[in-house]
Amino acid sequence: MIAPLPHDASVNGHLVDGIFRYIGVTTTACFLVMAVVLFAAVAFHRDRGGRRQARYTHGNGRAAGVMSVLVAAAIFFGIDAVALRRSASDLRDHFWRFPDRDPSALRVEVTAQQWAWTVRYAGADGRFDTADDIVTLNELHVPVATPIYLKLRSKDVVHSFYLPNFRTKIDAVPGSTTRLWFEARETGLYEVGCAQHCGVSHYKMRGLLTVTSAGEFRRWAERAAADSALRRDNGPPAEPAGADGWDWES
Amino acid sequence: MRSLAPAEVEGVVVDDRGAAAREIDSLVGMAIFLAAWAMLFAALFLAYGVVRVQAAEWPPFGAPRLPRAAPALNTLLLVAAGLTLRRGLARARRRHDARVPRPALLASILLGLAFLGAQIALGQVMRARGLLPSSGVYGSVFFALTGFHALHVLGGLCALAWLALRDRRGPRPGPGAEPLRAARLVALYWDFMAVVWLLMYLAIFWL
Amino acid sequence: MPERQVEGGPEGAWPRDEASESDAPMTRATPPGFWRRYVFSTDHKVIARQFLFLGLVFLAVGGFLAMLIRWQLANPGVPFPLVGKLIYGASGGLISPAAYTALFTMHGTIMIFFAITPILIGGFGNFCIPLLIGARDMVFPTLNMLSFWAMFLATAVLTASFFVPLGAPQAGWTGYPTLSTAIGTPGPGQTMWTVAVYFNGASSIMGAVNYITTVIRLRAPGMGYFKMPLTVWGFWLTSMLNALFVPVLAAGMVLLFFDRVFGTKFFIAGAAVKGGGDPILYQHLFWLFGHPEVYILILPAWGIVSDLLSFFARKPAFGYRVTVWSMIAIVVLSALVYGHHMFVTGMSPMLGESFMLLTMIISVPAVLMFFNWLGTIWRGAMRTRTPMLFALGLVFTFGIGGLTGLFLADITADMYLHDTYFVVGHFHLIMAAAVLLASFAAIHYWFPKMFGRMMNEPLGKLHFWLTIISLNLVFCGQLLIGYAGMQRRLYDPSVYDFLKPLLWLNRGISHAAFVLGAAQLLFVINFFWSLARGRRADNNPWQVGTLEWTVPSPPPHHNFDRLPVVRQGPHELGNPRVRDALGRDWIAQDEDLP
Ligand code: HEA
Ligand code: HEA
Ligand code: CUA
């Protein structure tokens, strides 16, 4: 297509693009039919100085009825129903099928606040809200070809965690927990956006998503764990350990 | 059948469709207004339902309980105000009088005022017991819903006061200006607010 | 041009109801005195003009804010030229991030609640309903006046909110908490926003009660529901939505107000809050109103355009009843689909899928109506006068805008598109293109009846062509840039690497928007010039049969000397029998077939 769609780095993004393409093609066809009829009527069925007589019809006849039922059915079954079915099955089989039971999935907690993302990994013990959690700011590191399972909360206002290169987003809402999962198809550096207006610096609430190989990710995690520990030891004592974290199940 | 005969009122010629037609007009209009108010309060009840369902515990731990007996008395006050108005209206109609009898009007105003006073007192008592609008959703629901309803009762009181003042100057004669019509609409409004209060009382104080 | 004389009462000898036999001419003296006549008037035609002027002023304000928005997106960090220093003195004309958030908040709020609503619903709803159904005024004239003054109060509060300490409202036109509570936007500005929206709603409800009752009670003899012009249907259905769903918004505003002022906690939650409520609850209340609201805005436009297409194609409206039933179906469905604005709030899958299904079903009645529009102009004898051009413009832009709604209705696609410029493009194509074009169509079409003068045709056509071309460039550009992933409400998109290469597209959109803005000056000129100097209009300049064209332009205070008795449908154009007997292709609604 004409517009520079962001590069799709995800396993499931093609489903989104596929539905978009399907609706795009069918509605464009509709639109063209409509435009041709419209312009033809304007061009050919004009008054032209009172010489032309309009056809006197109220459009209540059987032919008109049949035509409109056909058009409505074409739109409903041709566009709506197909998109609906595809979307419903994509959602059930992929986007809403959260890797709850998948031991290989990497779990990450994201806390949004004006105007930054705090990212928290469970650390070595595999449990959140404990002393060995890895905490980073605006930086999400994930291994490639692994389901990444996010749970999100917000400290202040509604934000929206947006991954343009993964064709997905989810709101982070104060007072409740939302979730999202995705899987990277290739390594690289991608951007995390905030999509919900969250105040003056909403436009600056940008994060980075680094997708690396599994080995590199492990090395990064070790370094980050050490960093986190260091920060905790040297940092201001005001903040209790795991201030923004929460138990994964809660 | 519409009457198209013109009629003279204060020097201005209006088309008078007859008092009966105007009466129906105003009832239709009022029905739509009441539907709008119903949606307004339904939305507030919905909000209450949502925060209530999401609350871990209701009333929340440590929050003072809302009393049940005293507001029941308030309910009676509001209903009584409506009933006096209704009775006044019926009497006026029986006598073919264009005015609601003053005693009835004044009695409903007083009863309405008493209701408002009692509501305010209730709010003060709850405040004294430590329930504030800002002390969480429980207090929010109590103060916002009853307060907003009280504002509407205040509006009804203004309408009653307006009726009383207008009728003191004597009913305006003439077609298209049948004074009981306004009183009837006010009575409808009053009944409506009584029903809303009753539901509110059951939902907030008992449920 | 066969012109029908109506001043002396209807000519021709058709049988009249005994009821309308009365010979005394029906007059209602115009109230004496300037104040009663022009300011606190209860005449629906005066109130209509008050609403219209109010709306146009705010359309200009909202349009100007849009220009500021587009300036910032095209030239981030460059001071706004000319008047920039006046508005943003402290920053030397630079639009700050805080100013930008106020800009789009006020732009959206003003355009929806204070421009389109007063122009179309307050202005033309008031003007058209009594005239088109053959009534002398609204059924509750005083309520009508109150409706205007409630709107006026609301505009005063909203305008004042620009100038208060801590600045104008900044939480977006949707005002989502917790951003719109004291947590995100302290200060009186946002509080005044809730008050302004509340009073605006009060105005709409009062208007709605009046419109609905007027249509039920004051239709002229013979004016059955299915003989009403589709314009009246549009306003009538809109009023029903207004009466039922604006109160839901009002409830949201009340609770938000309490949260801000009295410290209640309905919508407040978060790390520092104990015993809080639910921010998402507000979204439910807002969209339970908000989706009906978008149909509130477009139903009058649909009605007007369905009529105009028929009048200027000189052909009866195609499938009148199907059009009416489609509009009714959309009204019924409108409240059931609102969840499509909340697909990514984490709503339950079952709820999400139901909303997706219902949203898609709405396309069926929309398509039926669309089909009828094309059927109406097909094989007509079209007169492409200015109102018709604008009506055709609506058909075109609503086609694109409506079809883009189908992408958004699909959850899978919406996960990507939500809160991107694709949404912005979608709703501008409908509201800022289709509905705005319908407003222009209505202004050009009823101007002669309102003010007794014609608007200038060549200037109107030039305005149309410049508008429709730049409009489509702007809003299709928004669709494209949204498809490329750009979020809404971004002060400076170049913060994101993936949006940096799109600066040229943003610039292009902005330049088209500036052309669009400049083109509106033509309209302003045309409007005021025609008001003062336009050619005098006769009673029926467009040669159509609906009742407003049977009375003088502008109509007398009491509209109709005699209440008309309706014999015809509103679109009896090109009837061969009429042509043979009367030598013209139209017949008034109160005339008998020869
Ligand atoms: C007047 C305004 C208006 C109208 C009429 C509509 C109409 C529709 N809207 Fe739109 N919408 C808005 C104004 C409007 N919308 C606004 C303001 C927002 C955003 C608010 C915000 O977040 O700030 C929005 C947002 C919005 C969303 C949420 C997007 C998001 O935030 O992620 C969705 C999702 O489903 C949606 C869907 C639809 C649909 C399906 C219709 C349908 O009614 C459309 C039906 C029409 C058609 C289907 C087209 C007609 C048919 C043809 C052209 C076929 C012709 C072919 C032949 C005859 C052969 N809209
Ligand atoms: C009906 C509603 C409407 C209308 C008409 C418009 C019109 C326009 N809008 Fe707007 N817009 C919204 C409703 C509308 N908009 C809403 C709801 C939002 C969302 C806000 C939010 O995010 O919270 C939005 C947001 C919005 C954005 C996104 C901002 C962001 O997310 O950061 C942009 C950006 O390009 C934009 C641009 C424009 C432009 C260029 C026009 C142009 O069409 C404007 C051209 C018009 C004029 C220049 C005025 C002409 C004046 C007259 C004709 C007056 C004549 C006067 C007399 C005769 C007295 N709008
Ligand atoms: Cu966080 Cu926008």
Ligand SMILES: [Cu+2]
């Ligand atoms: Cu919607």
